[in-house]
Amino acid sequence: MNMVNKSILVVGGGISGLTAAIEAAEVGFEVFIVEKNPYLGGKVTQINQYFPKLCPPNCGLEINFRRIRSNPAVKFFTMAEVESVSGQEGNFDVTVKINPRYVNENCTACGKCAEVCPAQRANDFNYGLDKTKAAYLPHQFAFPVKYVIDAGACQEGCSKCVEACQYNAIEPDMQPKTMRLNVGSIVWATGWKPYDAEKLSYYGFGRYPNVITNVIMERLAAKNGPTGGKILRPSDGKEIKSIAFVQCAGSRDENHLHACSSVCCMASLKQATYVREQYPDAQIYIYYIDIRARGKHEDFFIKVQNETNITLVKGKAGEILEDPATGQLVIVAEDQLKQELTEQKFDLVVLATGMQPATAETKVPAEMTYDEDGYVAAGIPGICAAGCTKKPQDVAAAVADATAAALRAIQSVRGQS
């Protein structure tokens, strides 16, 4: 029998991957995290507050990063992607491609490179709502605290950052590297992405600037977002007097995401509280089919319902029209409890776009099976899925699931010995 490797590979460094990795490491196993972004934390780094506590994700992330800092059993690679997996439970050979960061380990995060950088790039962390320099720190809480250079955005022949960096941290010639890892088991936690709202033609996302998605709303409300935390209309930067949340924008839909994304109801209720805090008088509408505030989350639902100027409309928002002159939007929907067709004007509309698992597009390089939306239905011995790669779930559930995945990964390497 082959030598059994007791180390664990976690693919994806979002909240699920981080959790799986740290939990396994704290049992005493060596863990590698492979993350494609230049930072760990994934989607939750872009969330302003968690429901229902309305607490900041960075709080828990800081704790998790501290757990990583103090635990040498956790090793991670950012800007890295798994290319291939071969072998079997207890002995997997994994090829990992590491994309060039153009900044090496010498970086002290002093920020000089960004200071002198003459080029700009659309800030993907804020869904393109603002810009960063081509040399940038992905976001304020980024971990590891290292700068990155977006070579595609650099001015040709520019070497200002190279000259400015006193620590020889910038390597314009850095090449992609391929690395091989041998591990005993793998946790696949590549998470989700927001469903492409442009496919919902009737809502006009991409055509109407004031139709945004719920993930963009998180950035608008976030202090470290493009507006410094102020919820403003993208078209003209104006304050809002009315806002609508459109539930099931893509979810529960045979033409788009078949499953319910399970988090959007709570997310919109939460975002309604963001709006309420900034605009005590703003009219807030929520268009829904069913409000899925399960379990104790019902309390939060009641709390939001009790706010003034919040109207819940039972009826899927049918379509959104725009007055191009004012940027005002009209939602056409059936208020089913009143039995009437309504046309209501809003300054801003938030589409509660659902989750699409990353595995809908990028499959696990192994013989896994998937359900109709692309969630991992079943793994193979030694490889299991965790978090939103497996099913749409909120953070608390994803973390619980990732904790379970950590145990299964341990069973895989232990069971082999």
Add this chain to the structure above:
Amino acid sequence: MTGFNVSSGPLKYDTEFAKEIYALENGRHIKKCMQCGMCEVSCATRKEMDYSPRKMFLLMRTGQREEFFNSNTMWMCSTCLMCKARCPRGIPIVDVMHDLKCYAISEGYTERPQATFYQAFWTEIWNRGKMFEGGLVARYYLKRGWKEIRKDAFEMKDFGMDMMKHGRIPLKPPKSIKGLQDVHKIVEKAKAQLQKGEDR
């Protein structure tokens, strides 16, 4: 579209009428309706329709047969496919409307002008294998009667004249296709198959 024009006493849920509708060619898909209201918003003729599809389904499950068939809903459908493309439950609402038209005709609810139009159109196809607009119009008015012709004649005058003037209504009907009998045989067979439920 409007709210429900139904009696004030409690309505009884009744699965019998629903079963009848479910048994139609595309009827089974109706079961999946989750009452989201998307069809009402999406309908091109929503201002004309008595009940949106989802409301029709509610009438159905409370067994309100007359209200159901007397509504103009199925006849107002212009087959623009919007509801079918949008329905989150994937219900082919347009196809369901086809069924309701067929069923309404077979149950004798043929008062609406659209029912006449459909029947006239189909007769054209049946007789020629192709559609001839002149024939269709003639058949339609023949069936609707003089009153309607008088009412519409003035309205339609410009249209007809313009089309004629620009060479867009052939005066002679096209020849029947050679395989007309083949078409008949195929359709008869298919209708028989449908009757027996062999289509699905």
Add this chain to the structure above:
Amino acid sequence: MRYSFYPGCEMEGAAVPYLKSFEAVAHVLGIELKEIPDWNCCGATVASGVIGDYPAQVMSARNLALAEPEGADIIVPCSSCYMNLAITNRKFKEDGHFRQMANEALGEVGLKYNGSLNVRQVIDVMVNDVTLDGIKAKVKKPLTGLRVAGYVGCQTPRVFPWEFDDPEQPVFFDKIIEAMGATPVKFPMKARCCGSSHNLTRTEIVTEACYNIITSALDDQAHIMVTPCPMCQMNLDAYQGKVKQHHKLNTSMPVLFFTQLMAIAFDLPPEAWALKHNIVSPYTALAKFGVSK
């Protein structure tokens, strides 16, 4: 590029300018058309509502069966015909039971269809087979400065949503307009219903729908409107007088089949433009491109 050609009934009647211009531009673009022998009506939007979906589909399948021996994909310019033939064809390909039953019915007259062909809408063929560059290459008289409202109509993009275009805000038709050198305008109503066959039974539905479509094009300062759909063209063109009268609208909006405009851009002879069939006069709008009676 060889195709079996299904013209559809309208091409022999109200849509005669479509047929004329389409055949002319097809020739230039290297689209070889072989008309399906003795084709019959696809059933339009009506047959299903009288005899049911299945019999109507089997009836339209006769055309597929007649086309199959030629071995070429079927090109369909009319949107209703495309809808019926394409949906039927899809059923042959994907639903084994349907195929078996339908072939049993076709077998009554010795026909059989194996589902080997594709049914292609003319826009799809233009964009994906001819390609936009292929169109551009044939443009002799670029329609520079002409603002065009591309009215795709309702059915074409929605038969199979997203399969070759967005079901509600299609883009490819605009790209074809662009390839002719013209400027497509935003025109949010580009895929809304024109009222379709309500023209006879409930004319106001058509006039109302056409009014909204025409004003949307006017709002975006279109000079003309083009469409690939015979029914839409007829409603928008022949009922425009009524629309104007009813809504006290002063401006006219010429509505052409897009192939007519293409014939002009390709600098084909006026017979290919077939503009004499258009009710709302396009001559003023097109004067600067040397188009006159």
Add this chain to the structure above:
Amino acid sequence: MSKKIGVYICSGCGIGDALDMDALAKVATKEYKVPVCQKNAFFCGKEGVEIIKKDIAENEVTYVVIAGCSGRVNYDVFNFGPSVVLERVNLRERVVWTQEPDDEDTQMMAEDYLRITLAKLKNLELPEAYVLENCSRRVMVVGGGLAGMTSALEVAKAGYEVVLVEKEDSLGGWLKKSYKIAPLNAPYTDPEDTGLEARVKEIEGKSNIKVYTSTTVEKTAGAPGMFDVTLKQGGSTVEEKVGAVILATGAVPYEPSKLGHLGYGASPNVVTQMQFEELAAKGAIARPSDGKAVQKVAFIQCAGSRDQEHLPYCSAACCVESIKQALYVKGQNPEAAVYVFYKDIRSSGQYEHFYKKAQSEGVMFIKADVTGVADDGGNLTIEANDLLMGSPTMADELDMVVLANGMVPTTAFEDAAYGTESQDEAACAAADAAPVPAPIIKSNILNLDYRQGPELPSLKYGFPDSHFICFPYETRRTGIYAAGSVRRPMDMSQAIGDAAGAALKAVQCIEMTDKGAAVHPRSGDLSFPDFQMSRCTQCKRCTEECPFGAINEDEKGNPLPNPTRCRRCGTCMGACPERIISFKNYSVPMMGNMLKSIEIPEEDEEKPRVLIFACENDAIPALDMAGINRLQYSKWVRIIPVRCLGSLNLVWINDAMSKGFDGVLLLGCKHGDDYQCHFMKGSELAGIRLSKVSETLDRLGLESERVYMTEINVMDYDKVPKIIDEFVEKIDKFGPNPMKGF
């Protein structure tokens, strides 16, 4: 280990431009007589690190002080192994990036931070782990239902022994009564077999699972790694030693007799979901009154749940359960009429497919308010308002009505949590969204031999859930993890995953305990509190205030610490008026000496000093972040991190005031309903303690406002400079501390 300190002052990242490096070095070498002190412009570079490593290897430096950037960065390059004590003086984020460069006051601040650290090292010892001699590596799972069985199997598969305790005579819990369960796997469309037999068989086949049936837990004493459990089986008792515990006792249906308004009790044909399940398990579903096979069945959702009069919460599983049961009826008779009266269909996630399946089978879902259920002589009638028709409706000739009656956690059951008079108050309180205190439910499950009560503290509605979204297994009883529907309302699919997660935490706790290390959130911390019992006055504050119930008491009131229950927050240390509790690397005198090391300028220099105690969990990262954003704040402040504000000992305030500080600012985490304190009560306790200080200050003629506590979270980095500046301004107005110079 000998204590040899090396100080490494980095001048990189602009530090050297803003500060006088030589003067800084003098603080180390002259004031503190540090034997090794080096300067470099790039200590985090390869060569810089080599310098330090060389000193460790050749100069026997054991305590390394790096004065440069924040500990949040470059933690990996400055890793010299467990035998070296590492302290970071944050000159960059906390001084250079927030203060005027090249300024006398900035220099003073930097020097003070170096002094604080050096003073700390004087009092700091490398902690030695508290290692149990015979750490038990077994896990006890209480509850043999789906979650419990799953936990047991998962723990066993990971190679640990399990003691599985079930109060009934066989394993299975609700699965025993269930006909089928909602699908656990794609395509999520059909009910699945319960798999009970296979599960039980698998458990029986595991030599490392010891099953006790007809058994209850009489007492759970001890602590992680050494729980002594007394099990009661019939008349006899058994003792088991385990290292960690999983509580998986599940939930029970809400008492249906309280649902008279929905017809329960009026007819035998009105049943609960569980009764219906039992009928289905027997074979053909027949109505109880006369055994007639059912033709027409109606389900009423939220029977009890989402009802302020009954259960304010949603029970999470009932929608999916009713969908499943509706499918039973349809499976038995496809022609049967099945109605589901609902408020919202909550078939979240992939259960949408299951909902759609039931619809496809012809189940009618009716969004309605049910107004009455009546027995009309054998058959049942439901009257309702159909909300989507806007019309009163009725379903008649029903053979059966099934009430989806929700769940109540077993941890609340003995207390009859809801529906009784006393509980109506709780329900009303919930309606007002008023804080519901976390009562320790008088239950009879674990019977913990803990000073602070016999069961897991409940978060809300009797569910002993974690309050942390990021850390769902956070527990207030170290080594005891709740799993499944006892923790929060959940369906079976969730319960299975939850049980596996809890299994990991149990196993992890054992491994950490075995090494003498703390579990989350200070995971890996080897320090633990030491009690100098000779000076104890039996005031019981430590035992009362420990958020984790780590400290028991003897009959005289002496604290009996349980180091393996301890989470190292220091709350006990902060609570102790006699200052007898200390950690090797965190103690009252250490902190006192740190603050005393700060130089207080004479009154006439007009350089006030304000001391800030900042919680290292949220406030410290927020302060770092203020630095990263180059937000400037007052030059008069000096910041000392604390593990948690709960560890704040009042003597530090005394020390600070008598040392001559003009004010003290405390920065902690949010407390209250949506608390964010990672040790639950730290900031709350600090607040209570402070209220006592103000009296003292007032008595001394000092303005009590000179000591101020506020709560911030990690995202308040933009507010923190303002908070600081406003406080300093206020202090400025009071003028200098009159005790300065005494």
